[in-house]
Amino acid sequence: xxxxxxxxxxxxxxxxxxxxxxxxxxxxxxxxxxxxxxxxxxxxxxxxxxxxxxxxxxxxxxxxxxxxxxxxxxxxxxxxxxxxxxxxxxxxxxxxxxxxxxxxxxxxxxxxxxxxxxxxxxxxxxxxxxxxxxxxxxxxxxxxxxxxxxxxxxxxxxxxxxxxxxxxxxxxxxxxxxxxxxxxxxxxxxxxxxxxxxxxxxxxxxxxxxxxxxxxxxxxxxxxxxxxxxxxxxxxxxxxxxxxxxxxxxxxxxxxxxxxxxxxxxxxxxxxxxxxxxxxxxxxxxxxxxxxxxxxxxxxxxxxxxxxxxxxxxxxxxxxxxxxxxxxxxxxxxxxxxxxxx
Amino acid sequence: xxxxxxxxxxxxxxxxxxxxxxxxxxxxxxxxxxxxxxxxxxxxxxxxxxxxxxxxxxxxxxxxxxxxxxxxxxxxxxxxxxxxxxxxxxxxxxxxxxxxxxxxxxxxxxxxxxxxxxxxxxxxxxxxxxxxxxxxxxxxxxxxxxxxxxxxxxxxxxxxxxxxxxxxxxxxxxxxxxxxxxxxxxxxxxxxxxxxxxxxxxxxxxxxxxxxxxxxxxxxxxxxxxxxxxxxxxxxxxxxxxxxxxxxxxxxxxxxxxxxxxxxxxxxxxxxxxxxxxxxxxxxxxxxxxxxxxxxxxxxxxxxxxxxxxxxxxxxxxxxxxxxxxxxxxxxxxxxxxxxxx
DNA sequence: TTTTAGCATTCAAAAGAACAGAGTGCTAGA
DNA sequence: TCTAGCACTCTGTTCTTTTGAATGCTAAAA
Numbered sequence: 142x143x144x145x146x147x148x149x150x151x152x153x154x155x156x157x158x159x160x161x162x163x164x165x166x167x168x169x170x171x172x173x174x175x176x177x178x179x180x181x182x183x184x185x186x187x188x189x190x191x192x193x194x195x196x197x198x199x200x201x202x203x204x205x206x207x208x209x210x211x212x213x214x215x216x217x218x219x220x221x222x223x224x225x226x227x228x229x230x231x232x233x234x235x236x237x238x239x240x241x242x243x244x245x246x247x248x249x250x251x252x253x254x255x256x257x258x259x260x261x262x263x264x265x266x267x268x269x270x271x272x273x274x275x276x277x278x279x280x281x282x283x284x285x286x287x288x289x290x291x292x293x294x295x296x297x298x299x300x301x302x303x304x305x306x307x308x309x310x311x312x313x314x315x316x317x318x319x320x321x322x323x324x325x326x327x328x329x330x331x332x333x334x335x336x337x338x339x340x341x342x343x344x345x346x347x348x349x350x351x352x353x354x355x356x357x358x359x360x361x362x363x364x365x366x367x368x369x370x371x372x373x374x375x376x377x378x379x380x381x382x383x384x385x386x387x388x389x390x391x392x393x394x395x396x397x398x399x400x401x402x403x404x405x406x407x408x409x410x411x412x413x414x415x416x417x418x419x420x421x422x423x424x425x426x427x428x429x430x431x432x433x434x435x436x437x438x439x440x441x442x443x444x445x446x447x448x449x450x451x452x453x454x455x456x457x458x459x460x461x462x463x464x465x466x467x468x469x470x471x472x473x474x475x476x477x478x479x480x481x482x483x
Numbered sequence: 484x485x486x487x488x489x490x491x492x493x494x495x496x497x498x499x500x501x502x503x504x505x506x507x508x509x510x511x512x513x514x515x516x517x518x519x520x521x522x523x524x525x526x527x528x529x530x531x532x533x534x535x536x537x538x539x540x541x542x543x544x545x546x547x548x549x550x551x552x553x554x555x556x557x558x559x560x561x562x563x564x565x566x567x568x569x570x571x572x573x574x575x576x577x578x579x580x581x582x583x584x585x586x587x588x589x590x591x592x593x594x595x596x597x598x599x600x601x602x603x604x605x606x607x608x609x610x611x612x613x614x615x616x617x618x619x620x621x622x623x624x625x626x627x628x629x630x631x632x633x634x635x636x637x638x639x640x641x642x643x644x645x646x647x648x649x650x651x652x653x654x655x656x657x658x659x660x661x662x663x664x665x666x667x668x669x670x671x672x673x674x675x676x677x678x679x680x681x682x683x684x685x686x687x688x689x690x691x692x693x694x695x696x697x698x699x700x701x702x703x704x705x706x707x708x709x710x711x712x713x714x715x716x717x718x719x720x721x722x723x724x725x726x727x728x729x730x731x732x733x734x735x736x737x738x739x740x741x742x743x744x745x746x747x748x749x750x751x752x753x754x755x756x757x758x759x760x761x762x763x764x765x766x767x768x769x770x771x772x773x774x775x776x777x778x779x780x781x782x783x784x785x786x787x788x789x790x791x792x793x794x795x796x797x798x799x800x801x802x803x804x805x806x807x808x809x810x811x812x813x814x815x816x817x818x819x820x821x822x823x824x825x
Numbered sequence: 826t827t828t829t830a831g832c833a834t835t836c837a838a839a840a841g842a843a844c845a846g847a848g849t850g851c852t853a854g855a
Numbered sequence: 856t857c858t859a860g861c862a863c864t865c866t867g868t869t870c871t872t873t874t875g876a877a878t879g880c881t882a883a884a885a
Contacts, residue, residue, distance in 0.1 A: 163877090165876065165877050165878085166877075166878085167876075167877075168876085168877090177828070177829085178828070178829050178830080179829090180828070180829050180830070180831095181827085181828060181829070183877090183878070183879075184827095184828085184879095186878095187878095187879080197877095197878090198837095199835085199836060199837075199877095200834095200835055200836065200877090200878070200879095201834080201835040201836045201837085201876075201877045201878050201879095202835095202836075202837080202876085202877065202878085203876080203877060203878090238693070238694055238697075239693070239694050239697030239698055239701070240644070241642040241643055241644040241698055241701070241702070242627070242642075242643045242644065242645070243642055243643065244642070244701070274621050274623070275619075275621050277617075277619070279616050279617050279633045279637070281616070281635060281636065281637045281783045281784065282635075282782055282783020282784070283782075283783065283821075284783075284820065284821070285584070285637075285782070285783040285784070287633060287637040287639070289631065289633065289639060291621045291629060291631065291641070293623060293624075294623065295621075295623045295627075295629040295641070295643035297629070297631060297639060297641040299633070299637070299639040300583040300584075300585055300586075301583055301584045301585065301637035301783075301784065302581075302582070302583040302584065303584070303820045306822075351580070351581070352580055352581050355580075355581030356581055356583055359581070359583070359586070360583070374736075375733075375736065375737070378733060378736065379733075384729055384733070385729055386729065387726055387727055387728065387729050387732055390729055390732050390733075391717075391720065391726070391732075394717070394720070394736075395717075440624055440625070440627070441623045441624020441625065441626075441627040441643075442623065442624070442627070442643065478626065478645045479625075479626070480648075505847095505848085507847060507848050507849085508848080508849085509847075509848075510847085510848090519857075519858085520857070520858050520859080521858090522850095522857075522858050522859070522860095523856090523857060523858070525848095525849070525850075526850095526857085528849095529849090529850085539848095539849090541848095541864085541865060541866075542848090542849070542850095542863095542864055542865065543847075543848045543849050543850095543863080543864040543865045543866085544847085544848065544849085544864095544865075544866080545847075545848060545849090
């Protein structure tokens with residue numbers, strides 16, 4: 142069904158994905174016994190190169206897929222048959238009734254990472270709809286205390302601080318209760334300015350309330366940060382394109398720490414299909430890393446982005462399918478729960 | 484005051500710490516203009532090697548300090564003059580009155596890491612005295628909820644879970660209130676068995692209480708885990724003994740993830756002085772990494788271990804002094820707070 | 826017109842050779 | 856007891872050679 146040129150391109154990409162070595166005409170016939178000669182393949186390769194689907198690393202090297210080649214592969218050439226193993230594994234995880242959202246995402250991502258050999262990532266972004274749901278204080282020892290903030294999306298932040306002996310725990314509790322009453326329901330981004338306005342009132346409750354005020358102010362600020370979790374970082378470092386070069390290993394580690402990297406994921410992706418996006422190379426000014434990602438909506442919690450990150454030479458086929466399956470299964474699960482028929 | 488042999492050992496160690504290159508007799512003469520010849524140094528080196536303080540990497544290489552050499556250096560040869568810069572920086576941080584414990588430790592460690600070029604680590608260990616201080620529930624959306632556990636040491640754990648539509652939020656809240664009443668004060672290690680006993684009671688509150696029961700049970704288990712935070716991981720990866728060899732970089736990364744690694748820190752250290760311990764090489768079956776660590780007691784929160792981790796060829800001098808200063812300053816700070824005269 | 830066999834050519838990577846340099850140990854004399 | 860001098864050792868660098876996988880092109884075969 143595929144014409145000869147497409148078929149050769151498909152083989153080259155799949156071979157390169159597997160071996161990480163440039164693919165030559167001879168290698169191809171030796172490994173796939175094709176009904177034509179190496180010379181024919183050479184001719185086709187030349188045409189594929191002219192069209193920008195393949196590249197050479199040097200004049201007498203084999204061919205390597207270009208970004209355009211990968212894109213064409215994903216859109217037209219990849220196998221779309223479902224691998225039921227991923228689906229089965231995910232269902233097993235998700236059908237445990239006693240799962241928390243944290244565990245569901247964690248275990249799903251770990252499975253995805255394991256089965257695709259890619260890094261998986263969950264990015265929980267702050268929407269403007271996130272508000273403070275609760276502010277509480279738990280006394281710790283004689284003159285220290287833990288304050289806990291919870292949002293209506295289930296995000297939790299806590300800090301422990303010391304206070305002066307001459308502050309009465311009673312006053313402190315009343316003060317926190319007051320703040321709780323006044324701040325609950327405030328959107329996360331509005332918390333800091335609102336807290337500023339409340340400063341004078343704090344001093345009505347506690348003579349020397351500055352420590353308390355500053356502590357709460359600081360902690361409220363961190364509530365607004367996006368949360369990021371990654372699984373299987375070592376998968377990327379183990380890829381041959383990185384594992385042999387200390388410089389590149391360091392680069393990848395830096396990348397994982399860099400905040401711009403995560404923004405890139407949700408912003409500059411090249412849209413492909415449904416809610417799944419693929420970005421081939423060009424991640425954070427690097428051309429050797431690709432990302433497949435999808436948005437999922439968790440009822441009550443909000444929108445999260447789940448991504449698989451790997452070398453540009455990743456198995457897009459498998460990655461795409463894995464993400465697709467995860468999104469399907471999660472949505473199915475959440476729908477089930479919302480209907481209350483579990 | 485130092486005899487010649489000790490003086491030469493000191494120079495060799497300091498030179499090696501600085502350059503990461505084996506030190507030869509000629510290099511020593513050229514860089515430190517000494518009142519004797521290279522031949523004399525060679526003779527002394529031979530004796531130092533016989534005594535096990537120095538080693539050779541191959542027959543015609545310069546000398547490298549052995550573990551024993553480092554130990555001798557730390558105990559007898561190092562400069563004990565205080566570097567006031569570290570002290571000053573730490574005091575600046577710790578004297579901000581509005582600091583939380585988390586921020587105090589975080590910022591102190593970041594400074595230590597920056598000034599010593601080593602990885603810093605805080606290990607908060609669970610004592611048997613840690614008990615549950617609070618168990619609460621915050622509803623999130625229609626049929627999901629976040630449960631929050633807080634211990635009397637300020638440790639917080641939270642999980643978000645879905646529940647069936649036919650469960651009334653009211654019942655759930657009553658159930659959590661009941662659990663809160665019964666579990667608060669229980670030691671962390673006793674929580675899981677105690678929760679098991681409470682299972683039947685949960686079903687009195689909620690018809691289908693299994694999800695809730697299992698969720699809480701699981702989360703209680705994680706409360707008992709030790710908490711670990713590291714700062715400046717890249718410092719170790721940048722050291723020349725690691726940065727050139729991809730295999731060793733990977734090893735170090737694995738080490739940072741390995742749980743046995745952290746246990747080792749608190750357990751198998753070689754005691755040196757006061758509350759500060761130094762382990763030279765032999766960390767987690769590796770001979771190229773050393774650790775300087777100290778226990779600190781935070782009133783109300785308990786005992787924590789703070790460590791500096793680096794290559795065996797670290798500046799023990801500086802590391803020791805940094806940890807010592809940190810412990811002193813933190814203790815001073817905590818004492819001040821306990822007395823309430825801040 | 827399309828395919829293939831054959832061949833000269835290209836280039837990277839591996840293997841080998843030569844050499845410089847930093848070091849040691851030992852001996853004999855100051 | 857110290858030091859100058861020298862033979863020897865070993866690593867790491869640089870330069871050269873060899874090998875092998877690949878290409879592009881041409882001419883003949885299908």
